[in-house]
Amino acid sequence: MRVLGIDPGLTRCGWGVVDGRPGARPAAVGVGVVRSDHTLALELRLLELHTAVTALVREHRPDVVAIERVFQQNNKGTATGTAQAAGVAALAAAQASRPVHWHTPSEVKAAISGSGRADKEQVTLMVTRILGLDTPPRPADAADALALAVCHVWRGPTQDRLRVAALATGAGIAQGPLTTARRPPVRASRWQGIGSAS
Amino acid sequence: MRVLGIDPGLTRCGWGVVDGRPGARPAAVGVGVVRSDHTLALELRLLELHTAVTALVREHRPDVVAIERVFQQNNKGTATGTAQAAGVAALAAAQASRPVHWHTPSEVKAAISGSGRADKEQVTLMVTRILGLDTPPRPADAADALALAVCHVWRGPTQDRLRVAALATGAGIAQGPLTTARRPPVRASRWQGIGSAS
Numbered sequence: 211m212r213v214l215g216i217d218p219g220l221t222r223c224g225w226g227v228v229d230g231r232p233g234a235r236p237a238a239v240g241v242g243v244v245r246s247d248h249t250l251a252l253e254l255r256l257l258e259l260h261t262a263v264t265a266l267v268r269e270h271r272p273d274v275v276a277i278e279r280v281f282q283q284n285n286k287g288t289a290t291g292t293a294q295a296a297g298v299a300a301l302a303a304a305q306a307s308r309p310v311h312w313h314t315p316s317e318v319k320a321a322i323s324g325s326g327r328a329d330k331e332q333v334t335l336m337v338t339r340i341l342g343l344d345t346p347p348r349p350a351d352a353a354d355a356l357a358l359a360v361c362h363v364w365r366g367p368t369q370d371r372l373r374v375a376a377l378a379t380g381a382g383i384a385q386g387p388l389t390t391a392r393r394p395p396v397r398a399s400r401w402q403g404i405g406s407a408s
Numbered sequence: 409m410r411v412l413g414i415d416p417g418l419t420r421c422g423w424g425v426v427d428g429r430p431g432a433r434p435a436a437v438g439v440g441v442v443r444s445d446h447t448l449a450l451e452l453r454l455l456e457l458h459t460a461v462t463a464l465v466r467e468h469r470p471d472v473v474a475i476e477r478v479f480q481q482n483n484k485g486t487a488t489g490t491a492q493a494a495g496v497a498a499l500a501a502a503q504a505s506r507p508v509h510w511h512t513p514s515e516v517k518a519a520i521s522g523s524g525r526a527d528k529e530q531v532t533l534m535v536t537r538i539l540g541l542d543t544p545p546r547p548a549d550a551a552d553a554l555a556l557a558v559c560h561v562w563r564g565p566t567q568d569r570l571r572v573a574a575l576a577t578g579a580g581i582a583q584g585p586l587t588t589a590r591r592p593p594v595r596a597s598r599w600q601g602i603g604s605a606s
Contacts, residue, residue, distance in 0.1 A: 252510075253502035260499055280488055290478055290491045297492030298499050301458055304451035312450075 212239070214272035214308075215359030216263065217351045218280065218296035220246055220255050220288075224351030225263070227270045228341070228359035236363050238341040240270060241352050252291070256298050263302040275303035276362035278354070279312040313361050318354070321361035333357050410437070412470035412506075413557030414461065415549045416478065416494035418444055418453050418486075422549030423461070425468045426539070426557035434561050436539040438468060439550050450489070454496050461500035473501035474560035476552070477510040511559050516552070519559035531555050 211231055217224035223244040230236030244262040246255040267275065277300060280293045300310045316326035322336045334353040338346045340360060347353040409429055415422035421442040428434030442460040444453040465473065475498060478491045498508045514524035520534045532551040536544045538558060545551040 251502075251508065253498040253508040256495055256499045257502040290487075293488045293491035294495030294498070297454055297495040300451040300492070301454045301496050301499070304449075304455040310449065310451040 211274065211363060212270065212272045213359040213362045214266060214270055214275045214303075215355040215357070215362065216275060216277045216296070216299045217354040217358060218278060218292050218299055219351060220252075220259070220291040220295050221248055222349060222351045223259055223262075223295055223299070224349070224353070224355035225266055226347070226352060226356030226359050227266075227272060228356060228363055230360070230363040232364055236341060236360050238343060238356060241347050241356055243349060243352050252294075256294060259295055260298040260302050263299045264305065267302060267306045267308060272308060274362060275299070275308050275310050276358050277310060277312055278318070278358055279314045281314070311362055313358055313365070317365065318357050318361040321365050322357045330354075409472065409561060410468065410470045411557040411560045412464060412468055412473045412501075413553040413555070413560065414473060414475045414494070414497045415552040415556060416476060416490055416497055417549060418450075418457070418489040418493050419446055420547060420549045421457055421460075421493055421497070422547070422551070422553035423464055424545070424550060424554030424557050425464075425470060426554060426561055428558070428561040430562055434539060434558050436541065436554060438464075439545050439554055441547060441550050450492075454492060457493055458496040458500050461497045462503070465500060465504045465506060470506060472560060473497070473506050473508050474556050475508060475510055476516070476556055477512045479512075509560055511556055511563070515563065516555050516559040519563050520555045528552075 212227065212229050215224075215226045215228065223246075224242075225244065226241040227239040228236045229239055244259055246258045248255075250258075277296050280289060280296050303310045313321075319328040319333060320326040322328070322340065323332050325332075328336070330350045330353075334346045334348075334350060337343075337353050337356045337360065341356060347356055410425065410427050413422075413424045413426065421444075422440075423442065424439040425437040426434045427437055442457055444456045446453075448456075475494050478487060478494050501508045511519075517526040517531060518524040520526070520538065521530050523530075526534070528548045528551075532544045532546075532548060535541075535551045535554045535558065539554065545554055
């Protein structure tokens with residue numbers, strides 16, 4: 211399964227492409243950041259981001275686009291712009307007939323580090339190890355996007371199975387951390403096939 | 409000047425097209441609501457909305473698209489979806505090379521009714537009178553979109569003049585209510601040229 215992870219933002223939108231499957235070591239295919247000029251009109255910034263995500267989907271042909279679920283109680287000043295960035299990224303996926311899955315920051319942190327409260331440096335460190343990269347992806351938005359893609363590779367099918375089970379039994383969807391068992395052993399290896407930032 | 413007003417939302421997105429200029433009575437050209445099924449995946453709802461706004465811009469060729477500025481502190485549960493709806497509407501405008509202007513709900517209420525705290529029924533009543541409609545536009549989202557377009561017709565150029573004046577004098581932009589003088593006399597007349605809801 212190939213996943214394009216998107217850490218949405220107007221000023222910096224991180225993206226990362228990962229190949230993998232649950233229980234196996236994932237491989238990084240590409241990573242980067244889409245930037246837009248804060249002096250541009252909002253609609254033009256959204257247009258730049260949409261154009262960039264459309265090009266990424268066309269180039270990498272992901273099976274799924276995983277986007278960070280934005281909560282409006284955080285960073286009130288930028289939450290609207292972040293939500294709009296996430297919206298046009300999801301639109302670009304839908305226009306290319308790619309399904310979109312949403313993961314919260316704490317789901318991503320838990321999947322990657324075993325703790326929903328890991329800080330940005332810990333996430334970057336774990337992503338670097340899990341994907342066997344020589345150097346940590348920078349800026350943190352790029353690392354977060356790779357983390358999101360890895361999270362989806364490991365958690366996505368589990369979530370789907372839980373949803374099916376919940377529908378079958380009429381129970382709610384289990385929400386507990388499902389991370390430790392599905393985290394593969396971390397080994398040092400080469401940073402492979404990482405494309406340039408766009 | 410022709411303005412397409414958008415009251416963004418995922419479940420109901422109001423739209424209204426108005427022709428007018430400051431100090432004159434505006435005319436309604438079209439009004440309606442774009443709805444999307446809440447059981448659809450979010451990215452497919454955004455795709456439906458984007459497709460609809462793209463079609464509206466192509467059909468009505470507005471000079472400006474006016475969108476309600478969303479604040480995340482209101483209606484926390486739906487603010488993210490509303491912001492995303494506003495984002496894909498702004499994107500559709502940008503893709504058609506139409507400038508986007510944003511107005512807050514209180515700006516719209518002040519422009520239409522003389523009070524920034526008017527309720528939904530008052531806004532609907534005033535829009536019906538100002539545009540000389542036989543029946544009030546329903547639902548309220550459609551009336552709000554017309555109100556937004558009227559607000560832009562009356563306030564937009566004033567805001568631009570104030571911005572230019574502020575830049576020239578180095579002063580901040582005046583924020584006071586500018587509505588009473590520029591509200592035209594209200595007369596009863598025909599509901600003219602209102603298109604069907606899409």
